[in-house]
Amino acid sequence: MSVTAPQGFRAAGVAAGIKSGGARDLAIVINDGPSCAAAGVFTRNRVKAAPVLWSAQVLSGGRVRAVVLNSGGANACTGPLGFQDTHATAEKTAEVLGGSAPGIGAAEIAVCSTGLIGERLPMDALLAGVDMAAAQLSRDGGLAAADAIRTTDTVSKISFRRGDGGYMVGGMAKGAGMLAPALATMLCVITTDADVSAEDLDVVLRDATAVTFDRLDTDGCMSTNDTVLLLASGASGVRPDLAELGKVVTAVCADLARQLLVDAEGATKAIAIEVVGAASEHDAVTVGRAVARSNLLKCAIHGEDPNWGRVVSAVGTTDAAFEPERLNVAINGIWICRGGAAGDDRSKADLRPRDVTITVDLSAGSHSATVHTTDLTAAYVHENSAYSS
């Protein structure tokens, strides 16, 4: 299912030999139309990988006929030669897809890469993989494609939803570390067979990512390669109400974001920082992110220690509107901090479940937002001490 749940899409995932070990590492998703409207959002990191620079140009035209994605190398910080590699990947993909997709050009092909920063991709293997993947494109290829984009992800992440009138939205994503504000080291392709213009897709995608992937912050580290694409084939013939489409796309993004969170490197807890009583949504997100980034708090939750002092001290580092003596904090529903001081018995806060909700009431207004993070564990340290070597 995944990206091939909607009509009009084929996909494939193959082992091209980019990764050592023989796992799948190259995927193609093709939009057979009739429409090829598309939108994309990209990392806000100022150091952008070659495929991000390339794909942002492609998306500026609002048309994407195919996406080629690889794991095993980010193609970031690889200079002009790295950009040429991305260009060559798109040219090659256009060439081999030309048979089944007449008139397809490299400028309609988005490229995504993920893996280690700073090394050139093994282009011989990659280009041969494009041939292989193109030959295997099928309506059943969504799962193999989702598998091929994994790096340290332990499982594939896929999702799909049916919209009013019968159109479908499907998606796949990868990302396990470097999950941070502007989208994390995550790649995500969402497809729909609804008939929607590129302009409308852009609005829908920006709104959806703003409240899902943008509120996932597992380790505060923003990647060079984050890319979320939304492709519409129009094959269902349904022209959805945009608000309704927005809800469905947001649900798919939220589902994928949740899967990323649960599979985050080394995590044993999924922590929701729910900020309420904020003077603005911006304040709520700012506070949520500050708490989500506190290593000390993340360690405490790992140790199942309801150390609310670490929540309050993180709140205090922000410029959000609040008065220290009106702060309330609940952990899993127990208001252990009231009025900026100790509240209910902290021993009542049960931190044994995997899901932990930390509620911060700023007592400064009526806005709210939730930011998601994970605990900080020795396993995270271990995994990230050994990643590139």
Place this chain on the structure above:
Amino acid sequence: MSVTAPQGFRAAGVAAGIKSGGARDLAIVINDGPSCAAAGVFTRNRVKAAPVLWSAQVLSGGRVRAVVLNSGGANACTGPLGFQDTHATAEKTAEVLGGSAPGIGAAEIAVCSTGLIGERLPMDALLAGVDMAAAQLSRDGGLAAADAIRTTDTVSKISFRRGDGGYMVGGMAKGAGMLAPALATMLCVITTDADVSAEDLDVVLRDATAVTFDRLDTDGCMSTNDTVLLLASGASGVRPDLAELGKVVTAVCADLARQLLVDAEGATKAIAIEVVGAASEHDAVTVGRAVARSNLLKCAIHGEDPNWGRVVSAVGTTDAAFEPERLNVAINGIWICRGGAAGDDRSKADLRPRDVTITVDLSAGSHSATVHTTDLTAAYVHENSAYSS
């Protein structure tokens, strides 16, 4: 030596029973004059502990006769009753010191606390400890005082330097976790027997902390209790050149900051992020801090992996002036990233020594700054998973 290296100061450190386990947990430092000029800098966290609120008021008068410090409890997020506890501590200290320091008042007594946030201090034990410490004040008490302010610090941190003309500067500090921008969970008392006005001390102290403690960022977490005090007795009779005094005080702060860094919780590496070629000093500090806060980089250095991609991606999250294709990064002197791409052979970067220098050349100007951090280790996670429980 420590705070009693300069003439005119006595100190003591005793076990008052605030901490469980019988270790020293209460210290007093008294300035016997003739001057009692003083300056202080405090945490920029908006959630300030009661002793910070109290001491900031005391310091606004530019006079400090004594400082009473406790470990075993931060007295932060303890509401109006916590503030009353701090007030009572100052009153009690004034009362018992009145014999040897005629006319001393609570409003001339700074209070510092460190330990767990959100719990009231055991005031019976603390006030009895003030009696005990007052009885033990001596010219040899600097080491015991430095010992009494430790929390998870494995060693006491002390320093002293002689200035031109024979005056002395001495200091003690504590702080092992929550070391971050505006000063960290650190308490520091610096003394001098130079004769300097409160206004001049303020300038000297702000300049010194800005380039020392303020550039220490071990875990990005800013404390509610940070306090750095500078007290002058004038007992040497020397009126130093202010620039020269500034150098000596900065040297003492730098020495103490280095000791904090080396003793940071769980750390196995002392990492200097040296940013050069910046358009402004502010840009250099911003970039240094962003790199110092990258959990992924800190894990990589722990694993002795010269993963410069994590440096560059952290630089990319800032708004400093730079062009990605002109970034250069050296690790321990090997320029493994040149022009934003792979440079010299990364295997030449030897990360086995405890001291690691990461040089980031922004190629955007002539300003520079160095921010100090540590690696992120399983031991840090372990220590901070179990701190309050």
